[in-house]
Structures are given as C-alpha cells and as structure tokens.
Amino acid sequence: MKGTSERTYLTTHPWIDFRLDLRRIPARVWMQLGAAAADAEHIANSMLKPETGEALHQLFLAKGVHATTAIEGNTLSEDDALREIQGTLERPPSQQYLVQEIRNVIDAANAIKGELVDSSGISPRLTREKIEHFNAMVLRDLPVDDSTVPGEVRGHSVGVARYRGAPAEDCEYLLDRLCGWLNESDLNAEDPEGLVPFAILKAIVAHLYVAWIHPFGDGNGRTARLVEVQILLAAELPAPASHLLSNHYNLTRGEYYRQLDLASRRSDPIPFVEYAVRGLLDGLREALATIRAQQFEDRWEQYVYETFGELKTGADRRRLRLALELTAQYQETLEPTPKRGLRHLSPALSEAYAGKTTKTLTRDVNALLAMGLIEASDHGYVPRDWVILTFRPDRRDAGGD
Numbered sequence: 001m002k003g004t005s006e007r008t009y010l011t012t013h014p015w016i017d018f019r020l021d022l023r024r025i026p027a028r029v030w031m032q033l034g035a036a037a038a039d040a041e042h043i044a045n046s047m048l049k050p051e052t053g054e055a056l057h058q059l060f061l062a063k064g065v066h067a068t069t070a071i072e073g074n075t076l077s078e079d080d081a082l083r084e085i086q087g088t089l090e091r092p093p094s095q096q097y098l099v100q101e102i103r104n105v106i107d108a109a110n111a112i113k114g115e116l117v118d119s120s121g122i123s124p125r126l127t128r129e130k131i132e133h134f135n136a137m138v139l140r141d142l143p144v145d146d147s148t149v150p151g152e153v154r155g156h157s158v159g160v161a162r163y164r165g166a167p168a169e170d171c172e173y174l175l176d177r178l179c180g181w182l183n184e185s186d187l188n189a190e191d192p193e194g195l196v197p198f199a200i201l202k203a204i205v206a207h208l209y210v211a212w213i214h215p216f217g218d219g220n221g222r223t224a225r226l227v228e229v230q231i232l233l234a235a236e237l238p239a240p241a242s243h244l245l246s247n248h249y250n251l252t253r254g255e256y257y258r259q260l261d262l263a264s265r266r267s268d269p270i271p272f273v274e275y276a277v278r279g280l281l282d283g284l285r286e287a288l289a290t291i292r293a294q295q296f297e298d299r300w301e302q303y304v305y306e307t308f309g310e311l312k313t314g315a316d317r318r319r320l321r322l323a324l325e326l327t328a329q330y331q332e333t334l335e336p337t338p339k340r341g342l343r344h345l346s347p348a349l350s351e352a353y354a355g356k357t358t359k360t361l362t363r364d365v366n367a368l369l370a371m372g373l374i375e376a377s378d379h380g381y382v383p384r385d386w387v388i389l390t391f392r393p394d395r396r397d398a399g400g401d
Contacts, residue, residue: 008167009174015267016166016174016212018181020205024270030197032277037196039284044238046291049298056294057239058085060287064243065105067250068225074101081106100141105222108137112230113239125183128175131210131227138222148217158214163261165214174213182206182231199235203228204245204276208269211260225249240287241280248279293331300327300385307371318352319364323373325349327383336380339365 009016048056062082069076076091076098083089084102091099136151147156153172158165166174181187182202189198210224225246232242249256255275263272304323311317325345329337337345343353343361353361365381368374375384 007170007173009170012164013166013212013264015264016209017267018177018185018209020185020187020269022186025201025273026270029274029277032281033197033200036200036277036281036284039281039288040196040237040241042288043241043284043291044236046295048291048294052294052298056291058082059290060240060243061085061106061109064229064246065102065109067243067246067248068105068222069098069101071246071250071253071256072101072221074098076102097142101138104138104140104142105226107140108134108226109229109243111137112226113233116233126179126206126227126230128172128179130230131175131179131215131223134226134230135216135219135223138219138226144218150219153215154217156217158217158220160214161257161261163214163264165220166212171213171215175215178206178209178213195235196237199231199237200277200280201273203231204273205269206231207245207276208260208263208272212264241284244283244287245276245280248276248283252279296385296388297327297331299388300383303388304373307373315364315367319367321346321349321352322364323368323383326374326381327385330382330385336377336382338380342381 046053059082062078062085065085066074066076066078066081069081076095080089080091080099081102084099085106089099132151132153139148139150142150144150148154153168153175154165155168157168165171182205187198187202187205189195207224207228210227211220214220216223228245229242232245233239252275259272259275263269301324304320304327308316308320311320322342322345325348326337326342329345339361342349342365343356344350365374369376372384372387374381
C-alpha cells in the first residue's frame with residue numbers, strides 16, 4: 001500500500017487538496033448564502049393545497065432530473081421527465097435508454113429522500129460506499145463499455161474533453177479522504193442558524209471534488225449531482241430546492257464546464273462556489289415566485305367564494321364562474337377581456353350564457369363590479385385581485401388617511 005506522500009495524484013492533480021479557506025470567500029457570497037437559506041425556509045414553510053404542493057414537487061423534480069441528464073446528452077424534454085414521474089411517458093424502443101436514464105435519477109432522488117425520512121431526519125454520514133451506490137443507481141440497466149462496472153471505482157484512465165480524472169489507483173483513497181473531510185471539516189456549522197448556508201457550500205464543494213476525482217467509468221456528473229442532493233436534503237432543505245443547482249448547471253452548461261475547468265487549472269474552488277451559489281439563489285427566487293403565485297391564486301379564489309357566500313341562484317353560480325374565469329384569463333395573458341369576450345372565456349361559461357341576452361351579461365358584470373371583484377379598464381375588464389395584497393406598497397388604493 002502506498003503512503004500518502006507517494007500518491008500519484010499529488011503530482012498529477014495537486015488541486016485535489018481537501019482544503020477550502022473560508023476567509024477567502026467574498027462577503028457577497030456569504031450574503032447570498034444567507035439569502036438562499038432564507039428563501040429555502042420560505043419554500044419549506046409555504047402553505048399550499050396538498051394537490052397543488054404535490055404538483056409543484058413533481059415539477060421541480062422534473063426540472064432537476066431533466067437537467068442532470070440533459071447535461072450528459074439526454075435529449076428528452078422536461079415535459080418528458082414530468083410524464084415519466086407521473087407514469088405516463090411513452091417512447092419507442094429506440095429511445096428506451098433515454099427513458100431509463102431519467103427513471104434512474106428519479107428513483108435515486110426519491111430513494112435519498114426516503115432514506116432521510118425513514119431515519120427521522122438524522123443524516124447518514126457520507127461514505128465512499130454511498131457514493132458508489134449512487135453511481136450504481138444512475139447506471140442501472142444502461143449500456144456501458146466493457147471497462148465500466150456500475151457502482152465500482154474504475155481501474156482505468158478516464159477524461160472529459162481536456163480533463164483527465166485522477167489516477168485510477170488513487171480513486172478509492174481520494175473518495176475516502178473526501179468523505180472524511182466533508183464529515184469532519186469546518187464545512188459543518190456548529191451554529192444551527194448556519195446549518196443551511198454551510199450545507200449549500202459543502203454540497204457545491206462535494207460536487208466539485210467528485211467531478212475532479214472522476215472515480216467511475218461513467219456517470220460521474222450524475223453521481224456528483226446526487227451527492228449534492230444528498231447533502232442538501234440531509235440539511236433539511238425542501239426537496240424542490242435540492243434540484244435547483246442541477247437546473248442551474250444545465251441552463252448555463254457552457255459556463256458550468258468552463259468553471260469546472262478553471263477550478264482545476266487555477267487550483268481554486270472559490271470561483272466555482274460563487275458561480276453555483278449565484279445560480280442557486282436565482283433558482284430559489286424563481287421557485288418562490290412560482291409558489292407565491294399559486295398561493296395568491298388559491299387565496300383569491302377563496303376570497304371570491306367568501307364574497308359570494310351561499311350560492312342561492314343560478315345567477316350567483318354563473319357570476320361566480322365569470323369572476324373565476326376572468327381571473328384565470330388575466331393570469332395567463334395579463335390583458336383585460338373586452339365585454340364581448342366575457343361569455344366565451346371557457347366552454348362552461350359559454351354554455352352558462354347560451355340563450356342569454358346581452359342584458360343578462362351586463363347585469364352580471366354590474367353585480368361583480370358592485371361586489372368589488374372586478375374592475376373596468378380602458379380595454380375591458382380585469383379581476384380586482386390586488387385587494388388581497390394588504391401590505392404591498394404598490395396597492396392601487398394605497399395612501400394616507
């Protein structure tokens with residue numbers, strides 16, 4: 001067995017040194033990490049109808065699964081990934097390996113989440129065996145070359161473009177070193193308030209080091225991103241947040257590879273950390289905006305029903321439908337609906353107004369105006385949904401006494 005000082009990687013890959021000087025991380029990055037932790041907490045505490053929450057969970061999982069496979073050349077779409085999650089994706093036999101790639105990442109992500117839930121949130125320590133298991137999962141039932149065994153550290157040289165992975169004889173040692181460093185280093189916050197910021201930092205660094213070591217014959221990128229998911233979920237980040245880094249890497253794929261390359265050539269992980277944290281924060285804010293839009297929609301619908309109270313007549317039910325359909329149209333287009341278009345906002349609404357005169361529509365519109373649920377604009381009508389934004393400074397009725 002080689003001594004530490006005799007390891008080949010020390011000459012070929014000196015940047016793999018298991019060090020990160022936290023003092024060199026710019027203040028703006030620490031601020032972004034804090035903001036990311038706050039946004040993740042907002043997402044975790046979001047109140048949604050169960051069916052809405054499940055739909056959004058599937059949406060964000062599909063984004064992450066699509067992203068981590070697309071980076072590696074999978075040509076299926078995000079919609080395909082969502083359909084596979086829902087069990088409705090159909091593809092011809094020639095494309096089944098693409099479906100299998102997506103299915104493997106779905107199953108792996110769900111297995112990681114399930115293991116953490118079953119352990120009551122107590123995080124299993126990251127080990128080489130666990131990383132090997134992640135690789136076995138992403139390569140399950142996929143065609144690989146003869147020199148690659150899913151879940152086993154490679155015994156041959158590999159590379160991506162100009163980059164060559166660490167020497168094969170050092171890979172097991174390096175994975176053990178990596179796990180020991182991640183489990184025991186100052187990347188683990190002592191203060192509970194620092195748990196999430198440091199977990200984000202640790203996840204990004206772990207990803208980078210797995211990519212640098214490149215310990216497997218295939219599937220290294222997907223394995224690295226699963227390690228990232230494991231660390232983020234173990235720190236109790238909400239599941240949607242754990243998939244956003246993969247989505248960022250895919251959306252900025254050229255920059256992703258450039259940053260990986262620069263990190264090794266300059267022996268400096270901090271620029272990659274900056275790049276990843278900025279992308280994660282952007283992704284969290286987009287996710288939070290999606291969730292808040294859904295919360296707003298749900299609350300407005302509830303307000304409309306509360307305003308109507310008991311629906312005593314057919315006219316009440318028709319007017320309720322008109323208010324909700326006008327809202328749905330406006331949320332999609334952000335354009336007012338002219339009066340002549342109101343009765344055609346949906347097939348159900350067209351049926352409700354079938355045989356009714358223009359006077360009926362006018363009475364319904366006037367009733368909704370009087371209830372304060374809609375308002376007229378220069379080009380038609382819009383929902384008066386801004387009234388539920390109680391503390392927004394841009395409320396249209398904001399002002400003094």
